[in-house]
Amino acid sequence: MTATGDSTTRHLTVRHDGVTIQVSRGGRGRPLILCPGLNCTQADLHELIDLLRRDHDVVAFDLRGHGLSSAAERYSFDAFLGDLRAVMTELDLPSAPLLVGYSLGADLAVHYAAECHDGVAGLVLIDGANPLPEPFVTDIDLVEFREMARHTAERSEGSDRARQVLLSAEEVFELGLEMDVVRAGILERYRKVDGAVRMIMSSAIAGRGSAGRAPRHNRLWRAGVQRLVRERANVSVSWLDADHRLVFTHAPDIAEIVRSAHQPVGGPAS
Template sequence: MDTEGHTAGQDDSGAEPVRRFAVVREEATIAVSRGGRGRPLVLCPGLFSTQADLAGLAGALRAHFDVLTFDLRGHGRSSGAQRYRFASFLADLEAVMSELGRGSFPSAPVMAGHSMGADLVLHYAAAHPGAAAGLVLLDGANPLPEPFLSGIEPAELRAMAEGMQAALAEVRGTERQVLLDVDDFVELNVEIDRLRVRLPDRLRGLELPVHVIASTAMAGRGDDDQTRWRNANWRAGFERLGAELPQAEVTWLDADHGLVVTHADRIAEMILEAFGPDARAGA
């Protein structure tokens, strides 16, 4: 691995100078950004989010944290790759932490992730004890009692993926692009669903502080039976996490799955309250 292409700039908020560079791997080139001051914090995007989508949250956090964030393969400014599976994305996080975490941070960072990014930071922390000072799970890494996709026929799931890809076509070529195809979306969602049902095995023995910030309307605000069931299943999953991890704190926001965009300032405040300088003794 290697780093290259160091540049200085501003994030979208214009608040803190941000250095942009790359971690070069055999499979993909991962675009990384770092800026801010204070305690180190790694912010991991999810399956449908990029650094550009998280710019508001990252910008708000940089006033109090040294924030490192990046684009997963096939996302944003990172290159495409042949494989898009959970293990591949986890390898991207591993590469960033290996290349930039070793000797780069004065202490173990807080690790935050949105959606699938939450699953990535949790799996990373479980596999590397002591590598993270705490976790912030932003509407992800939910140990679901039942798969989120229960009751969805393969044809319906594929149609949902096609709709998502059609929407993403509008941002192709921008810092918000996601290059995965329909098959990638379908297979990844099924894979993540299965991983989340088995998450309690990963949670056991996890001793670091965990703060969950969850949406009340992850599946949307529809009043149909399926939407209500999905939102109830989502809530039950985080209640399950709280039972598995006594040190975990779960906070609910009246929001949908896009809470990292719509509630960026509030989420930054909550992370500061949980892991900022005044909370360091407890974290």
């Protein structure tokens, strides 16, 4: 690992598995690791990061193929989980951190906490890690989701380097399908996380339309959370009146909820 920067923000480079992961660290207070989602970079999350750094020592990073991190030969959930493990291994923290994840990053956080009980002081999960009762993407959704992946890839091409996503449209699409598989088995991971988990979820992940996929996906999203709460009494949920972009549109609300999440994993539920 190499480090550069001033006393306010340090920039670190973590090398593993043939890729370089770009990490930033700044702020003061209890340690906090922020795990980004698919197609999401540190630069995209700048507002939330700045708010959290007011009372947390925040470590943020770009997944492989995202932002300032390098491209990779393979992209998969396990590969991204390896990125998180590598960052955690290289950090020299004074105490176990609060682990905060957005979207796919929430799933990474749950998997990491399940395998490393003593290395995490708490979990806050933002619109992800949802044990859906059935797949999000069905055969009738494939064309629309492939088109969404194409738009995502094309939009990234015009972005500055800090916001670029180097994955192809097909790679983004395949990862979207993989997340349904990951979430089908995530209840088993939750069963290995003994303490309190705070979830921050959007009430309309797919938007507010009354036609198309939105009604079904919004219903599934709520049903998955309700399923988790029934299964795991240590999970508490805050619903925000937002879609999946809540991390951008409601950053102050999210920062305040994170700020209140002081109960460590392993303690009683809140």
